[in-house]
Amino acid sequence: MADIISKLSMYMGYSFVRYALIVGVLIALCSSLLGVTLVLKRFSFIGDGLSHVAFGAMAIAAILKFTNQMIFILPVTIFCAIILLLGSQERKIKGDAAVAMISVGSLAIGYMLMNRFSTSANVSGDVCSSLFGSTSILTLSRFDVILSCVLSVAVVLLFIFFYNKIFAVTFDEGFAKATGVKANVYNLLVAIVIAVIIVLAMNLVGSLLISALVIFPALSAMRVFKSFRSVTICSAIFSVICALLGILISVVAGTPVGSTIVIVDIAGFAVFYLTGLIGGKIK
Amino acid sequence: MSELECRNLTLGYDSKIVISNLNFKVESGNYLCIIGENGSGKSTLMKTILGLRPAISGEIIFGDGMKKNEIGYLPQQTVVQKDFPASVQEIVISGCLGKSGLSPFYSKKEKATAVKNMERMNILPLSGRCYRELSGGQQQRVLLARALCATDRMLLLDEPVAGLDPKVTVEMYNLIKELNSNGTTIIMISHDIVSALKYATHILHIGNDVFFGTKEEYLASSDSLILAGGEQNG
Numbered sequence: 463m464a465d466i467i468s469k470l471s472m473y474m475g476y477s478f479v480r481y482a483l484i485v486g487v488l489i490a491l492c493s494s495l496l497g498v499t500l501v502l503k504r505f506s507f508i509g510d511g512l513s514h515v516a517f518g519a520m521a522i523a524a525i526l527k528f529t530n531q532m533i534f535i536l537p538v539t540i541f542c543a544i545i546l547l548l549g550s551q552e553r554k555i556k557g558d559a560a561v562a563m564i565s566v567g568s569l570a571i572g573y574m575l576m577n578r579f580s581t582s583a584n585v586s587g588d589v590c591s592s593l594f595g596s597t598s599i600l601t602l603s604r605f606d607v608i609l610s611c612v613l614s615v616a617v618v619l620l621f622i623f624f625y626n627k628i629f630a631v632t633f634d635e636g637f638a639k640a641t642g643v644k645a646n647v648y649n650l651l652v653a654i655v656i657a658v659i660i661v662l663a664m665n666l667v668g669s670l671l672i673s674a675l676v677i678f679p680a681l682s683a684m685r686v687f688k689s690f691r692s693v694t695i696c697s698a699i700f701s702v703i704c705a706l707l708g709i710l711i712s713v714v715a716g717t718p719v720g721s722t723i724v725i726v727d728i729a730g731f732a733v734f735y736l737t738g739l740i741g742g743k744i745k
Numbered sequence: 746m747s748e749l750e751c752r753n754l755t756l757g758y759d760s761k762i763v764i765s766n767l768n769f770k771v772e773s774g775n776y777l778c779i780i781g782e783n784g785s786g787k788s789t790l791m792k793t794i795l796g797l798r799p800a801i802s803g804e805i806i807f808g809d810g811m812k813k814n815e816i817g818y819l820p821q822q823t824v825v826q827k828d829f830p831a832s833v834q835e836i837v838i839s840g841c842l843g844k845s846g847l848s849p850f851y852s853k854k855e856k857a858t859a860v861k862n863m864e865r866m867n868i869l870p871l872s873g874r875c876y877r878e879l880s881g882g883q884q885q886r887v888l889l890a891r892a893l894c895a896t897d898r899m900l901l902l903d904e905p906v907a908g909l910d911p912k913v914t915v916e917m918y919n920l921i922k923e924l925n926s927n928g929t930t931i932i933m934i935s936h937d938i939v940s941a942l943k944y945a946t947h948i949l950h951i952g953n954d955v956f957f958g959t960k961e962e963y964l965a966s967s968d969s970l971i972l973a974g975g976e977q978n979g
Binding site (some may be wrong): 502503504622623624625626627629630632633634636637638639640641642643683684687688689690691693 | 792795796797813814816817818820823825826828829830831832835836839840842843844845849850851873874875878891892895896901
């Protein structure tokens with residue numbers, strides 16, 4: 463035990479570990495906040511879909527040799543998020559099919575571009591690390607950290623400010639619209655925010671594992687808690703603790719960061735699931 | 746001036762016309778039942794009145810100082826709501842949102858409105874309970890209380906008794922009648938013609954033959970003979 467603590471304190475001396483912890487916790491917090499809404503709206507897979515869009519955009523940005531890829535990736539992802547989330551009831555291609563289409567399409571385009579035009583010698587390694595985020599969180603620059611902080615604060619403030627509206631629109635969009643709540647504005651807001659979170663989160667867990675950050679905290683909290691407020695608060699706390707534990711474990715044990723966080727999430731879900739079962743029986 | 750008037754309303758979707766040239770008026774304190782077969786456009790009409798979808802032609806006029814957002818709405822339950830983690834209080838108070846503008850939190854007045862309407866619907870003791878654990882009848886009361894938070898001037902009810910057992914159905918009808926007696930205008934979509942004739946003051950029957958008029962006129966017309974069968978004789 464003392465061994466682990468001394469090892470941890472040694473790693474804490476490195477700025478890249480501190481950066482990883484800060485950004486990891488912030489992303490976990492943001493994604494869990496909107497996770498509840500997305501899971502309830504049956505958009506669990508939007509994280510996956512949009513992260514593939516971001517992957518495709520990243521491939522294009524790499525080929526065009528943008529020095530700051532964020533500037534290209536963010537608008538493209540926001541655009542796709544808006545297409546997916548806005549007016550999803552009216553469209554011919556329904557939510558899950560649209561998500562699947564965009565997801566697979568941009569994954570294919572992204573990989574094709576990387577394969578054909580990449581200047582790097584190790585293409586499959588590049589693809590692997592952008593999909594699974596194996597190292598990128600440990601190579602964050604100071605600018606990345608500041609950008610993540612600013613965006614996360616914005617997300618949290620927006621969420622708190624529009625919490626009641628987001629609840630109303632999630633629970634019953636028709637009623638909200640009928641009584642004069644501008645539901646489409648809030649849907650747009652959620653779409654933009656989720657796109658921002660996903661672009662941020664790609665640095666942490668990579669494209670493939672972002673869904674886990676969105677889904678697990680919300681589903682775990684819903685096992686145990688009964689009101690929207692308590693579910694939201696619980697999933698935020700759950701997500702932050704899992705991200706923290708996951709990053710620390712991966713630093714000490716040398717495991718891939720993204721997978722470690724998700725495995726901690728799975729373990730957390732199991733605990734909440736059992737708690738829910740036992741709690742339900744006592745009642 | 747009527748609270749709500751539909752003039753030459755033509756409705757439909759994907760260029761397919763469901764209802765054409767519909768005319769009717771709802772006065773303050775009326776209890777209007779909209780009846781008709783499946784697919785006759787009842788829900789489309791309701792969504793158009795609520796402003797959720799545009800009409801192909803014609804107009805909906807709000808009068809008597811009534812505004813578009815002053816309609817409370819009791820929708821049919823959606824799949825999403827079946828396992829939605831929310832407390833009764835959270836749902837009821839969300840009815841106040843349409844009027845609260847950009848303010849991020851609920852005011853004291855809005856909280857008091859929510860409590861008052863939960864009391865009216867006899868669900869105050871349930872206020873901390875989880876919505877998905879309630880019975881069908883209790884859930885309808887929650888949604889009704891939410892609609893009353895939005896307004897108690899006019900309520901649109903979309904098949905409020907669907908899926909309820911007979912005893913709860915009668916309770917629900919009585920509750921709605923009571924609201925109506927206290928001055929709330931009721932517009933209700935219903936399959937249940939017998940109850941519609943029992944409680945409503947006006948009937949709008951849509952389908953191949955369109956009828957609009959008071960209950961008495963409807964009973965005297967030929968439409969009711971086909972639909973209600975021997976009901977009026979028996």
